[in-house]
Amino acid sequence: AQTVTQSQPEMSVQEAETVTLSCTYDTSESDYYLFWYKQPPSRQMILVIRQEAYKQQNATENRFSVNFQKAAKSFSLKISDSQLGDAAMYFCAYTRGQMNRDDKIIFGKGTRLHILP
Amino acid sequence: ETGVTQTPRHLVMGMTNKKSLKCEQHLGHNAMYWYKQSAKKPLELMFVYNFKEQTENNSVPSRFSPECPNSSHLFLHLHTLQPEDSALYLCASSQRLAGGRDIQYFGAGTRLSVL
Numbered sequence: 327a328q329t330v331t332q333s334q335p336e337m338s339v340q341e342a343e344t345v346t347l348s349c350t351y352d353t354s355e356s357d358y359y360l361f362w363y364k365q366p367p368s369r370q371m372i373l374v375i376r377q378e379a380y381k382q383q384n385a386t387e388n389r390f391s392v393n394f395q396k397a398a399k400s401f402s403l404k405i406s407d408s409q410l411g412d413a414a415m416y417f418c419a420y421t422r423g424q425m426n427r428d429d430k431i432i433f434g435k436g437t438r439l440h441i442l443p
Numbered sequence: 444e445t446g447v448t449q450t451p452r453h454l455v456m457g458m459t460n461k462k463s464l465k466c467e468q469h470l471g472h473n474a475m476y477w478y479k480q481s482a483k484k485p486l487e488l489m490f491v492y493n494f495k496e497q498t499e500n501n502s503v504p505s506r507f508s509p510e511c512p513n514s515s516h517l518f519l520h521l522h523t524l525q526p527e528d529s530a531l532y533l534c535a536s537s538q539r540l541a542g543g544r545d546i547q548y549f550g551a552g553t554r555l556s557v558l
Binding site: 361373421429430431434 | 484
């Protein structure tokens with residue numbers, strides 16, 4: 327069974343600094359997708375970034391980038407130049423690449439990120 | 444605005460009440476989901492509807508009853524809830540294609556308190 331583990335329940339970072347959130351996963355599949363979702367106090371889960379397992383290049387979206395280590399099954403999120411609006415709960419998630427009807431997205435437990443002014 | 448709208452945003456109900464949560468998606472997706480988010484717990488998938496057909500029911504108590512009248516609307520009917528059902532209920536939608544990926548888009552949730 328696939329699992330997603332986020333070992334840091336909470337983290338804090340000074341505004342304008344860089345922070346890295348950790349995520350590891352376990353799967354026997356070779357084709358899959360990984361995601362980072364952000365849930366701010368407004369509660370809306372927002373897709374931040376996604377990575378296709380077959381792509382070696384790490385995904386980047388503005389200040390957000392990932393370090394995808396397929397062999398180590400690690401998928402960390404780096405936030406550069408942290409801003410107060412980045413304060414949120416961050417969820418790492420996994421889906422199989424070729425989903426069938428019964429497949430579902432697997433979420434980690436989340437990491438709460440605090441931004442210190 | 445992500446295209447998934449949930450109402451109400453907050454709901455307080457007694458254990459004997461009957462209420463419904465509503466979700467509407469404007470993204471043209473064919474799948475919709477209900478999740479329960481409790482403090483210090485992972486997201487719990489409750490129900491999945493593919494093309495209006497329920498394909499997942501993760502041992503959810505019968506006091507939660509989903510309804511999907513069309514591919515854009517999803518309801519969660521609640522009756523005789525327990526205090527431990529107090530949580531954030533999130534709706535999501537996605538375009539599920541056979542053999543394809545599933546990127547889910549979420550609503551803002553309904554914060555439910557059961558007294």
